[in-house]
Amino acid sequence: MEKAEGRNQTVIVEFILLGFGNGPELQPLLFLLFLVTYIATVAGNGLIIALVVCDQHLHTPMYYFIGNLSFLEIVYTSTFLPRLLASLLTRGTPIPVKACIVQLCFFGSLSTVETVLLAAMSYDRYLAICHPLRYPALMNGRVCGQLVAGSWIISPGFTIIGNTFLWEMSFCGSKEIDHFFCDYAPIIKLSCEDTHTVELLISVIAAIGSLVPLLLTLAFYSCTIAAILRIPSTTGRQKAFSTCSSHLIVLTVFYVCLISVYVVPTANTPKALHKTFSVFYIVLTPLINPVIYCLRNKEVQQSLWKGIRKVVAFRNQLS
16 A cells, blocks of 8 residues: 555546647647547458458458458447547546456457467468468468458457556546546556556567567567568569558558557657647557558458449449
8 A cells, every 4th residue: 555655545546638638729629539539440441341342352361350350340439539629628527447447458458359360370481471372271361350350359358467466456536537548558557556567467468469469460470571582583572572562661650659558668759749639649540550451461452443433333323
């Protein structure tokens, strides 16, 4: 109970998320901005899912993973943005402690699922380029299903273990959290109890959930890029690289944002800047993923235009 010394020890049952500052004149603009972002994210990722499901040409392992990643982005964004939109209408929206921990659990679980899915997509590109003749046997429908199911089943388990300890904690002192969602660091600071054991456990779980998939991803792409560079023809190298360029861009954006928020020391970082990095990680990454895949994949573009032509033709028949 050393942490509670010198602090108001009245146990609190709800937190207040301060969001983006004290300027009420900015609330309507931010509300509109995040509303448009949320709609665009759901629509863009929903479009990717529809194309993958409806177009037979996209029924391949790579697009199976992309479709699952798009579904994940919709769930991920829906965990945060509706609550953020509600809080922007009234500054200082209270959230029950248990609900805050549940949001944190979703955040950790979905983030871990994404790192594992991205690693699985790296493995898929590794097999396609380094073992092209054996690729249909090594990456069949059963293997794809096992990789995706494993990421959705195993990843949340790690997060739930850590959050079980947070669930049993009591919190005291200030109710205010200077953030727009329930993040781990500001919550743990409000605990009345000694949190060293919990912090160590969650650090280990976070390392397993993020560092291990990252190392696997780097290993797969090191082998993949080395194989591409050994291709004798320039055209062959360009064709091979184009098959994984979209995924490389998504990986870069995801891990740069993740490192900026959670790895780079933040003790001297202004809170406004830290929240800005969090916006990139939580809000903008799910938004730009479908844009990257649409712009960088000719098969997705062709499927999109084919779908548009079918809709136009159907409307012409009705009229």
